[in-house]
Amino acid sequence: MFNFRKRLAAAIAAAAIAAIALSGCSGSAAGGGADGAAAGDGTLTIGTIVASTTFAANNAPWANESPYLQAVYDTLLHADPDGTVQPWLATDWSYNDDDTVLTMTLRDDVSFTDGTKFDASAAAQNLLRFRDGTSPQKGYLATLADAKALDATTLELTLSAPNPSLLSFLTQNPGLQQSPATFGAADEKTNPVGSGPYILDKGATVVGSTYVFTKNPDYWAPEQQHYAKLVMNVYTTPTAILNAIKGGQINGAPLTDNSMISQIEAAQYTSNGQQLNFFGLLLFDRDGSIAPELADVRVRQAINYAFDRDAMLTAIGQGYGDVTSSIFSPDSSGYDEDADQYYSYDPEKAKDLLAEAGYDDGDITLTMPTSSGFTPATYALTKQYLEDVGISVEEVNVAPTSFLGDLLAAKYASTVMQLKAAPTTWETLTLDLLPSAGWNPFHTEDATVAELASTIQSGSEDEAAAAAKELNRYIVEQAWFAPFYRPQQTYATDAHTSVETQTGNAYPYLWNFTPED
Amino acid sequence: MLSFIARRVASGVVLVLTISVIAFLLLYAGGGDIARRLLGEDATPETVAQKAHELGLDQPLIAQFANWVAGVLHGDFGTSWFTSQPVSDAILSRLSVTLSLVFGATVLIAIVSVVLGVLAATRRGWLDAAVQVLSLVGTAIPAFLIATGLVLVFAINLRWFTPTGYVQFAASPSGWLASVTLPVVALSLGGIAAVTQQIRGSMVDSLRHDYVRTLESRGLNRRTIVLQHVLRNAAGPGLAVLGVHFVGLLGGAVIIEQIFAIPGMGQVAVTATSQGDIPLVMGLVIATAILVVILNLLVDLAQGWLNPKVRLS
Numbered sequence: 001m002f003n004f005r006k007r008l009a010a011a012i013a014a015a016a017i018a019a020i021a022l023s024g025c026s027g028s029a030a031g032g033g034a035d036g037a038a039a040g041d042g043t044l045t046i047g048t049i050v051a052s053t054t055f056a057a058n059n060a061p062w063a064n065e066s067p068y069l070q071a072v073y074d075t076l077l078h079a080d081p082d083g084t085v086q087p088w089l090a091t092d093w094s095y096n097d098d099d100t101v102l103t104m105t106l107r108d109d110v111s112f113t114d115g116t117k118f119d120a121s122a123a124a125q126n127l128l129r130f131r132d133g134t135s136p137q138k139g140y141l142a143t144l145a146d147a148k149a150l151d152a153t154t155l156e157l158t159l160s161a162p163n164p165s166l167l168s169f170l171t172q173n174p175g176l177q178q179s180p181a182t183f184g185a186a187d188e189k190t191n192p193v194g195s196g197p198y199i200l201d202k203g204a205t206v207v208g209s210t211y212v213f214t215k216n217p218d219y220w221a222p223e224q225q226h227y228a229k230l231v232m233n234v235y236t237t238p239t240a241i242l243n244a245i246k247g248g249q250i251n252g253a254p255l256t257d258n259s260m261i262s263q264i265e266a267a268q269y270t271s272n273g274q275q276l277n278f279f280g281l282l283l284f285d286r287d288g289s290i291a292p293e294l295a296d297v298r299v300r301q302a303i304n305y306a307f308d309r310d311a312m313l314t315a316i317g318q319g320y321g322d323v324t325s326s327i328f329s330p331d332s333s334g335y336d337e338d339a340d341q342y343y344s345y346d347p348e349k350a351k352d353l354l355a356e357a358g359y360d361d362g363d364i365t366l367t368m369p370t371s372s373g374f375t376p377a378t379y380a381l382t383k384q385y386l387e388d389v390g391i392s393v394e395e396v397n398v399a400p401t402s403f404l405g406d407l408l409a410a411k412y413a414s415t416v417m418q419l420k421a422a423p424t425t426w427e428t429l430t431l432d433l434l435p436s437a438g439w440n441p442f443h444t445e446d447a448t449v450a451e452l453a454s455t456i457q458s459g460s461e462d463e464a465a466a467a468a469k470e471l472n473r474y475i476v477e478q479a480w481f482a483p484f485y486r487p488q489q490t491y492a493t494d495a496h497t498s499v500e501t502q503t504g505n506a507y508p509y510l511w512n513f514t515p516e517d
Numbered sequence: 518m519l520s521f522i523a524r525r526v527a528s529g530v531v532l533v534l535t536i537s538v539i540a541f542l543l544l545y546a547g548g549g550d551i552a553r554r555l556l557g558e559d560a561t562p563e564t565v566a567q568k569a570h571e572l573g574l575d576q577p578l579i580a581q582f583a584n585w586v587a588g589v590l591h592g593d594f595g596t597s598w599f600t601s602q603p604v605s606d607a608i609l610s611r612l613s614v615t616l617s618l619v620f621g622a623t624v625l626i627a628i629v630s631v632v633l634g635v636l637a638a639t640r641r642g643w644l645d646a647a648v649q650v651l652s653l654v655g656t657a658i659p660a661f662l663i664a665t666g667l668v669l670v671f672a673i674n675l676r677w678f679t680p681t682g683y684v685q686f687a688a689s690p691s692g693w694l695a696s697v698t699l700p701v702v703a704l705s706l707g708g709i710a711a712v713t714q715q716i717r718g719s720m721v722d723s724l725r726h727d728y729v730r731t732l733e734s735r736g737l738n739r740r741t742i743v744l745q746h747v748l749r750n751a752a753g754p755g756l757a758v759l760g761v762h763f764v765g766l767l768g769g770a771v772i773i774e775q776i777f778a779i780p781g782m783g784q785v786a787v788t789a790t791s792q793g794d795i796p797l798v799m800g801l802v803i804a805t806a807i808l809v810v811i812l813n814l815l816v817d818l819a820q821g822w823l824n825p826k827v828r829l830s
Contacts, residue, residue, distance in 0.1 A: 189601035209780030405550030
C-alpha cells in the first residue's frame, strides 16, 4: 500500500523550501531604488499611468507622457518648477517691438545620439513639423507662421499674432528636438533619436509596460543626469500602483486617488502635492441656446452661491485641496485673492437671485451629463445643493467613451468637470474663455473678455498682468463657471528620492528627481 | 484522423472570420470618439479631425473593415493607435507571457486536482469531506479577491515575492519564477476546485465498476489498479472540464494581469478595448480565437488518446 499522504507532505515541504530559497532571489527582479554609491550611478524606477503613445516629436503629447520624452529629447528652453523660463538649447532670445518675431540664439556644442549636429535648421524643422503634426497641443504653435535658420546658431520665429505663452510652450512638447536624420523613419514612433540625457534601451523595453533608458555618455549637461538608468513602469490600475509602492518596487509614482495617501505614507513614502486643476460646474450655455435660464447672470451667480465648497472638498476630495470661486491658477498672472474667494455658501442669496430673475422653485431644470469618471457621490451632492435652492437636476448618463466628445460638441448646457487651471493666463483664455476655445463649446462671445484678451496678448507685461486680474474678476462676477475647489494632485516618492513638482504638469520634470540618502 | 483535423481547421477559419466581423461591429458601436480620446481634452477640434482622418476613422465602416482584412491577408495587422507598436509585435511578445501564466496554471491544476481527487476518492472519510469543502470555497471566492489577498500576505507583508511586474525567463529564471508564482496560484485556485470535484466524482464512480474487483482478484495491487486503470478511465471528464477551464483561464488572466501589472495579452486587451485601439483589439480577437480553436482540437485529440472508444479511425 503506497503512502500517498507521506509523499504529498514531502512534496509540499519541498515546494515551501524552494519558495523560501527563491525569495532570496526575488529582490533583484523588479529593480530597487537609487542604490548607487555615488550620485549618478543608481537606477530610478518610476511608475506612469499611460504607455508612450509615440516618440515622434512632431506628434508628441505631454503631461503624463512627459517623462518618456524628457528622457530622450531636449527642449529649446527649460522651465523651473515654478514655471520660470530658463535657457537650455536656446541660450538667449528677444522679441521685436510688436512681439511677432522671436529671435533665438542656440548652442553650438550639441549633437544628437546618431551624430547629427543640432543647429538652427534642425530646430526650425522640428518647430514646423510640430505645428503641422497631430499632437494634442499642436494648437500651441497655431500662430507660428514660419521658423527659419538665419545661420547655424540663430533661429527666427515669425508669428501671425503675439503669443504670450510661446516661451513657456517651448519648454514643453512644441520645443522637443528630434534628429532631422530620423524624420519620417519607419520606426520614428518607437525608436527615438534625440540629444537628451538618456537613450531608450530597446532590448530591455517591453512596449506598453516597461520602458528602460540608459545614460547618454555624451550628454552636454551631465550635471542633470542624476541616474545611470531609468525604468518607467506602466500601471493601468490604482491597485497596481499601490501594491508596487507597498512592495517598495518603485521610487516614485503619481497617485490617481488621494484616498491612497494614508496608505503610502504608512509605507514610508512622501506625498508631494500640487494643484493642477479646478473642479466644479462648467456653465457652457451662457447665450441660452439650449438652456435659456443660463443666459441670465443672476441664475449663474445663484448656482455659485448654492454650494458649500468646504463640504464638497471634504466629501469628494477628502479635504486635499483649496476651495475656490475662480478657474485661474495661483501661479498665473490672473490670480486674484478676492476673485478666488468671491462666492460664499449662501443658499438664501441664491434663492433671492433666482426670484429676482423671475424663477420660482422648480422652474429651472438643469440637465447634467454623468460619467463613470466621477463618483456617484459627486453627482448626488451637486444635485442636492442645487435642489436646495430650487433648481431641479436631470441626470443623463453618458458612456465614458463619448463623454468628452459630447461635451465639446455642445450637446449639454453645463456639466460637472475637472479641467486644467493653466499656469499662464493666455492658456486659460485659449482653453476656456475665447470664442474659439475648445472648452467654450457654444462659442459665446463677450466684448469685455475680447478687449481684455487683446491687452493680455499684445500689451506690455504690466498692462497684461493688470488685464489678467481684471479678466479673472470679470469671469467670476459673471459666473461663467461654478468652481468648487482645486484638488490636490499627489506624487509619491520613496525615502531614497526627492522630487519637485512642476507647475502646470501632471508629472514632475525628470531632472528634478534626485537621489537622497 | 487527418480528415478530422482538416475539418476542424476549416471550421476554425470560419469561426475566426465570423468573430472578427462581430468584434469589428461591436468596437464601432461602442467606439465613441476615438481620436478625441487619443488626443485628450485640450486638443482643438481641427486636430481631432486631422487625427481621425489619419486613422481612417472618417471612412465608412465597410471600407475600414475591408482595409483591415486586406492588410491581414498580407500579414499586416496594422499598428497600435495608442502605443505606435506594430500589432503583431505587441501580440507575439505578450502571448508568451500570458501563455506561461495559463499553462503554468493548467499544469498546476492538473497535478493538484489529480492528487486531491484521487486521494478524496480512494481514502474517503474526513479527507474526502475536507477536499469537497475546499472545492466549494475555491469555486465561490472570486480570483481577484484571492489574488489581492495573496499579494498582501506573501508579497507585501512577507516579501517572499514581488507584488507587481514580470521577469522574462531568459533574463532570469529565478526572477521569472518569483514573478509568476503568485499570479499562477491565484489563477489556478478556481480551476483546482472544479477539476478536483470532477475527478473525485468520476473516480468514485469508476471504482464501483466490476473490472476493479476483477483486477483485484487477479492479484494486482491497489496502487497499480488506481493509477494505471481507474484513473485513465476517470480522466476523460476531468480533461473535458480542464479544457473548458483553459479557455476560462485566458479570461481570468485578464484580471490577474491587471492586479499584478503583468504585460500579458489580458492586460493589453482591457486597455486597448477601453481606449478603442481598434487594430490592436482586432489582432487580439484573432489571436485568441485561433488559440481557442487549436486548444479545443488538442483536447479532442487527447480524449482520443485516453479513451479508445472515442477515437476516430
